[in-house]
Amino acid sequence: MRVVFLGTGSSTPTEDRWLPSVLVNVRGEYLLFDCGEGAQYRVLKAGLRVNKLVAILISHMHGDHLYGLPGLLESLEVWGRREPLHVIGPPGIAEYVEAALARKKLAYPIRVEEAVPGSVLERAHYRVLAVRVEHGIEAYAYALIEEDYPGKFDSAKAEALGVPPGPLRRRLLLGERVVLPDGRVVEPQEVVGPPRRGLKLVYSGDTRPCQSLVDVSSGADLLIHEATFSSEHEAEAQLSFHSTAAEAAEVASKSSVKLLVLTHFSGRYKSVDALLAEARERFRRSYAAEDMLAIELKRWEGDWLVALFTRQR
Ligand SMILES: [Zn+2]
Ligand SMILES: [Zn+2]
Known part of the structure; x- marks a missing residue:
């Protein structure tokens, strides 16, 4: 499984951090979690083979997670896509896509589905679950669960x-x-050796730390959690239904994930070192995402996880 952070900022883009979007390659298929402005450029830069994109999953209807969608849908057509595409998101997503495409007929079929808690996507070797999180409006976190790999043939x-x-x-x-x-x-x-457990990834979207997220993240290999603020701005995090880096780390610790990657940083932080430090005090295996960071995840013997961090260029 390969994860590429296309954008790791929040609200408005900065020079270093574009708006939220995470691309995941799972068993040769691509999923895109959120679609901030400029995602189409970053998708191209990440070397996405357009026909492999299976679904775009939107966490909630705030513009920073969504405004890249019309541009990406149209770019996919220009790049030659003709295969059907799934768009999944909270109530309002169908109306939004319809309005965006009111004067445009795409050359490929698109199926827009409004998420309800539970399974939202079933593919041959993985599935995606949606759970409600706390962001002041209807908002979802998504859990990507791979089926187990067959054991090694001797x-x-x-x-x-x-x-x-x-x-x-x-x-x-x-x-x-x-x-x-x-x-x-x-x-x-x-x-034949014993089967190797499939990988599990959870994407939080925007949220306060919440129990539904702890539950769905239980035992996940990778939790991608928003960390808009540092503890210094905790009151602001509460008011705006966001999380601090320390709160994200507490969720990771409670759900015993293997790896936590923080993202969705407020543009006020020139450096996120302090946020990472406060997260590591509570959960040692915390990392800070940056734009175009790629993480390759692999299950090793038994239950070990190998994660390779590189920059997508
Ligand atoms: Zn946001
Ligand atoms: Zn939001």
Whole structure:
């Protein structure tokens, strides 16, 4: 799974931080969480293969998360997209897209769905759940849950047991017991290792720290949580239904996630070092996102997670 932060600011863009948008490549398909202004340029810069974009998921109807959508929809057409696209978001999203496209007929079909808590997207190897969060208006966090990976096939062991390459090995890999031509029975666990757990990513959108987010993030590999303010501005965070970096870290700690990445920083902070420091006091594995940061996530042996941080250029 690969995650690219296209924009990590809030409200209005700054030179360093554009508006919220996170691109995720899961099993070769792309999902876009929120679509701030300029997302279409950043999508291009990130080397997105347009036909692989399956869905755009909008967390809530505030402009900083949304105003990039009309531009991206039209750019996708210019770049040659013809496959259907899903747009998912809170009530009002259908009306918004309809208004944006009132004078334009796209060359590809688009399906707009208003989210309700629960499953909002089911694909062959992953699904996305929506949960309500607390932002003063209807707002959603999204949890992306990958199905488990099959265990490793031990070819040497299969060879030793006399299982010929071909359909018998495929059936064992699918977890079926097989009977060899000489009548011997081979159980799948003799040649296939235990399945490896799929990855789980949670994207908070804008929110106060809340229980629904703690619950849905339980055991997640990566929690992407907004951290608009530092603790110094906690009163402002409460008033505007946002979180401080310390509060985001507390959510990460309560839900025992493996990795926390903070984003959606207020433009008033020239540096977010102080926000990161206050988060790390409460949750050691905290990181601060920056525009075009890419994180490659991989499940290692057992339950270990490997995360590789690079810059997308
Ligand atoms: Zn926002
Ligand atoms: Zn908002």
